[in-house]
Amino acid sequence: MEILGNKFREARKRKRLSQTALAAGICTQATVSKIxxxxxxxxxxIFYSLCTKLDILVEEYLVENEEQELTKILDDVEYLCNNNKCKEAFELLECYGDKDVVNLSNDLAVRYLYYKGRTSSNGMSYYKQGLAYLNQAKSLSKKTSVYSLLIENAIAATYMLNGEGLKKAQLHFERINQMLQEFSEELLPPIICGLYYNLAKYFSELKEYQKSIDLCNAGIRINKRTNSNVYLVFLLYEKAYNEFYLDGTEEGYRIAYYMSEFINHEYILGCIKKDMNKYNIEL
Known part of the structure; x- marks a missing residue:
């Protein structure tokens, strides 16, 4: 692998170590010289051990390659999608250009195709293109992982968005519900919270209100555990809606209202106000 040699040398000198002293117990002095x-x-x-001895981060001393560059871009895309900015995420990926996934590691290829598909569908309403990317990602996903869950969720959401409705999406939502049983909630990352929201909406459509509430609560717990707010107001709103339909509980609407107002989420705030007016719910 390619190293930023001059930068590494400066880090060694700051620690007041000779090449021989740094190499001791790890490698030969010639290896440090080559770096x-x-x-x-x-x-x-070896490089990890040397960096640990110097108290430096490995990734800060590697020459950035194509995969590292793409990973950073996908991190930015993920952030935008988590904040319901799929159009901006689509534009960011478009600026990067299409990548030949043959040259990428399997995990990175799956992640790249997932976001190409999700942003095409959610960001630009390019449903056919989005499904093509998502199905390609699904074919490459060789194991049950967080991204295999997200791919199924994005396919189901695309069918809902393009007007094909529950009939086509149902198989995927039911598959997601089964796949979730293979994961410990305590290990799931916040990017999964949008999936919990979509799945909760699905069960709400089936009038399984308690199941929907349970799914919303799971997404809310993940946000709390990870100190994040991914789809949090969506989950609070969906929970409030289902609690009201289940037993007439109104407090959830007030919680969702104040949280949406606090973070200035105009879309969800508008939905809540509309419901509260319709059902005569007061703050």
Missing amino acids: ENKNRCESLD
């Missing part, structure tokens, strides 16, 4: 003078290290384990 600094030829910008190469053939062992990630």
